[in-house]
Amino acid sequence: MSGKEYRTITDVKGPLVFLEKTEPVAFGEIVQLRLTDGTMKNGQVLDTSDDMVVVQVFEGTAGVDLGSSVKFMGDVFKLPVSKDLIGRILDGAGRPRDGGPAIVAEGEADIIGAAINPYSRQSPHDFIQTGISAIDCCTTLVRGQKLPIFSASGLPHNDIALQIARQAKLKDSDEEFIVVFCAMGITAEEYNFFRSDLERTGALENAVLFVNLADDPAVERLITPRLALTAAEYLAFEQDYHVLVVYTDVTNYCDALRQIGAAREEVPGRRGYPGYMYTDLAMLYERAGLVKGKKGSITQFPILTMPGDDITHPIPDLSGYITEGQIVISRELHGSGIYPPINVLPSLSRLMGGCIGEKTTREDHKSVSDQMYAAYAQGRELRGLVAIVGEDALNERDKQLLDFSGLFEDKFLRQSRDENRSIDETLDLCWDLMQNISTKYLVRLDQKWIDKYHPTEKK
Helix, strand or coil: CCCCCECCEEEEECCEEEEECCCCCCCCEEEEEECCCCCEEEEEEEEECCCEEEEEECCCCCCCCCCCEEEEEEEECEEEECHHHCCCEEECCCCECCCCCCCCCCEEEECCCCCCCHHHEECCCCEEECCCHHHHHHCCEECCCECCEEECCCCCHHHHHHHHHHHCEECCCCCECEEEEEEEEECHHHHHHHHHHHHHHCHHHHEEEEEEECCCCHHHHHHHHHHHHHHHHHHHHCCCCEEEEEEECHHHHHHHHHHHHHHCCCCECHHHCECCHHHHHHHHHCCCEEECCCCCEEEEEEEEECHHHCCCCHHHHHHHHHCCEEEEECHHHHHCCCCCCEEEEEEEECCCHHHCCCCCCCCCHHHHHHHHHHHHHHHHHHHHHHHHHCHHHCCHHHHHHHHHHHHHHHHHHCCCCCCCCCHHHHHHHHHHHHHHCCHHHCCCCCHHHHHHHCCCCCC
8 A cells, every 4th residue: 555645536427436547556456535525435446457547436426526536545345254243234335234333353354255166166965945845845955056036026035035044954953044144225124124024033143134225325236245245255164154145136236237337338238237247247156155175155045136027137147047046936926815926837946956865855855846847837738728718628637737736826835924844844745735636647756656655545
């Protein structure tokens, strides 16, 4: 750090300040701005070239003019880390938001972080029981996985995320997860909902909250998830906790990226989002996983609201490429009064196949999941046919599958916000529902599982 202050600002655009380069600076370096009235603001180097430096100002550029001075601090943005983070609520810049004291740091960690080296990654294999049947049976979550929730405006994705945060556990273990909750651009009403729910259930004692509200600076929104992931990495890989990271809402984060890109006059990509958005999202998502030789883990649950319910929008589209599946929230099911309104048909968990079975969940899990999925998919298709030809035109098999699709939604998908079903309860419920289909039509189930688990066929 030189300690020198420079008055070389040439332009101010949105949240960005442009100045002539006067000394070598690093990408991500912290900057201190002194306004003409003496007010201090903080920023970060966003770009640097041979003759120009671009600085993003966390508190916004109101009051910054050509007479303001800039000092380069010679270091990158770091988060004070210690176990004291647990139970605290911080703002989007890492400052206490709960009225408590500053974090007593055991060290400082660079928030830029890095994706886990593929060589040092350990393959995820531990089943996480969320207590939600649609996830545990059909879209199984694995420790170390990154599994986003694809939702839309007005749907109860926040309720589902909180239920997962409260109930997530390893099967046959009382080991609790530490929840790192990262809120980006949410309303004060949503923040109060999250906070009151976590306090009501006692989950706040095992959680760290980083909160950037809708009226906070958009630039701050870009560092909020990096702060949260830095805290998660410290707790997982230095303190051996199993950490569940929940982001909401990734769409707000991407909109902030677009806003900054427009201020920098970058050539836009799809729908006006910057062309590097894929890389930027990957830098966040790839910080999940297991590391060889480390006891802790990071599991990510990003929430993104699809603009216009469009699953082909760039944000869900790119997220789907990077992550290991998705859980899709259905407006149709929500409109029918079903909670959680998870549509299992477009939902997917790419790590599910190798992480279920006799040693992790139950021996019949794979077959039951395949049969439930197939029967429900066929029943949904038959609803469209019935609207055209009427139910009388259906044969015996089709009538059973049509009836099953309604039972699937009403008995299997529907559960209360505090209902915590074990995986055994979920699979037993599946067998109870499949009694409504003749065994000769259960073609995806091995006969040995029918003999062992089917309520009317048990030997």
